[in-house]
Amino acid sequence: MFVDLGRIATRIDTVTALARRQQRNVTRAQLLALGLSPEAIQRRVRSGRLHREHLGVYSVGTPATTPLELAAAAVLACGDGAVLSRESALALWGQAKRWPETPRVITRSRIRRPGIQTHETALARKDIRTHHGIRATSLARTLLDCAPSMTDKSLTRTVNDALRSPYMTKTQLADVCERNPRHPGTKLLKPFVQSRTGPTRSEFEDAFLRLCEHYGLPRPAVNTIVCGYDVDVLFARERLIVELDGYDFHNDRQSFETDRLRDADTAEAGYLTVRITWDRLRRQPRREADRLRRILASRAPEPAPRPSSSPT
Numbered sequence: 001m002f003v004d005l006g007r008i009a010t011r012i013d014t015v016t017a018l019a020r021r022q023q024r025n026v027t028r029a030q031l032l033a034l035g036l037s038p039e040a041i042q043r044r045v046r047s048g049r050l051h052r053e054h055l056g057v058y059s060v061g062t063p064a065t066t067p068l069e070l071a072a073a074a075v076l077a078c079g080d081g082a083v084l085s086r087e088s089a090l091a092l093w094g095q096a097k098r099w100p101e102t103p104r105v106i107t108r109s110r111i112r113r114p115g116i117q118t119h120e121t122a123l124a125r126k127d128i129r130t131h132h133g134i135r136a137t138s139l140a141r142t143l144l145d146c147a148p149s150m151t152d153k154s155l156t157r158t159v160n161d162a163l164r165s166p167y168m169t170k171t172q173l174a175d176v177c178e179r180n181p182r183h184p185g186t187k188l189l190k191p192f193v194q195s196r197t198g199p200t201r202s203e204f205e206d207a208f209l210r211l212c213e214h215y216g217l218p219r220p221a222v223n224t225i226v227c228g229y230d231v232d233v234l235f236a237r238e239r240l241i242v243e244l245d246g247y248d249f250h251n252d253r254q255s256f257e258t259d260r261l262r263d264a265d266t267a268e269a270g271y272l273t274v275r276i277t278w279d280r281l282r283r284q285p286r287r288e289a290d291r292l293r294r295i296l297a298s299r300a301p302e303p304a305p306r307p308s309s310s311p312t
Helices: 005-021 028-033 038-047 067-077 086-092 139-149 152-164 170-179 186-194 203-214 253-268 278-283 285-299
Strands: 025-027 050-054 057-060 104-107 117-120 128-131 134-137 221-226 229-235 240-245 272-277
Touching: 005 025, 005 057, 025 028, 025 067, 028 038, 028 057, 038 050, 050 067, 057 067, 067 086, 067 134, 086 104, 086 134, 086 139, 134 139, 139 152, 139 170, 139 186, 152 170, 152 186, 152 203, 170 186, 203 221, 203 229, 203 240, 203 278, 203 285, 229 253, 240 278, 240 285, 253 272, 272 278, 272 285, 278 285
Parallel strands: 104 117, 240 272
Antiparallel strands: 025 057, 050 057, 128 134, 221 229, 229 240
C-alpha cells in the first residue's frame, strides 16, 4: 500500500503549528478539519502523542501542566465564542498573584464541563481579546467583573497596576463602565475613572492617598515631574513635595545621593520636600496628617488683594 509520507509530515507540522498557537492544545474538530480520521486520532491518543484534557480537547506531546496550557484547554472545551473570564482572566493579564484552581469561562450558551466554571454572558466585541493565544475578556472588562469580589485595598492596587500596564487605558476603563451602568462593578471602578491624578505605583502611595482622604487633606498629584525629577506626591498650590521613603527603594548610596540632589534642586525652585516613611505613616497617621496640614497652611499662597473701588 502506498503511503504519502510527505502529506503525513505536512499534516504533523500543521497540527504542531496549530497547537503551538493554542498553548499545545487542539480540538477534535480541528484535527478532523486538518484531515485526520477518528481512527487516526485514537491511534495518537493510544500512542501518547495526544492527551485528552477535556471532551474533544487534546494536548499535543505531553499532558497540559502550566496554568496557560490548562486555561487554553478550558476555553477550547467550551466551544466557539468561549472566553477566559474573571479571576482566570485576571491571572492571564498578569494582575493576580495566583491562578484559581478552577478555570472561569464565559460561554455563548449553557455549556457545562467538568472542572470548568462556566457563565453565560453576552459580551461586546470590544470586551474580547486574545492574549498568549487564549481568548479572554479585556482587562477593563475583567476588572469590572472581578471588582465586587475584591477588597478595597486589593482593587485599588490592581486597578492602578492595570493602568500602568500596556493592556488598559483609563479611556477603556471609562468605556466599559459607561456601557454597563447597572453592573455591580461599575460603581466601584468609577472613582478611578474620575480621578484626576495618574495611577499609583505602590501600596505605600495608595495608603498615603487614603490618609489624605481620611483626614481631610487636599488630594495631591502623584508620580509627577518637578524640575525634571519624578516626585512621589505634589501639592502643587503649596509647592510641597512629599517623598514616600520605603527602605526597599532608598537603601543604597546612589539613591541616597540622588534624593539629596533632587531636594536641593527643587528647593532652589521654591519647593519644600517632606519625607515620610512607611513606619511613620502606619504607626502615627494622625500625627503625620496634622503635620502636613500645618505645613500646607503655612505655604498656602496669600489671597490676591481685592481691587479698591473708585469713588463715584
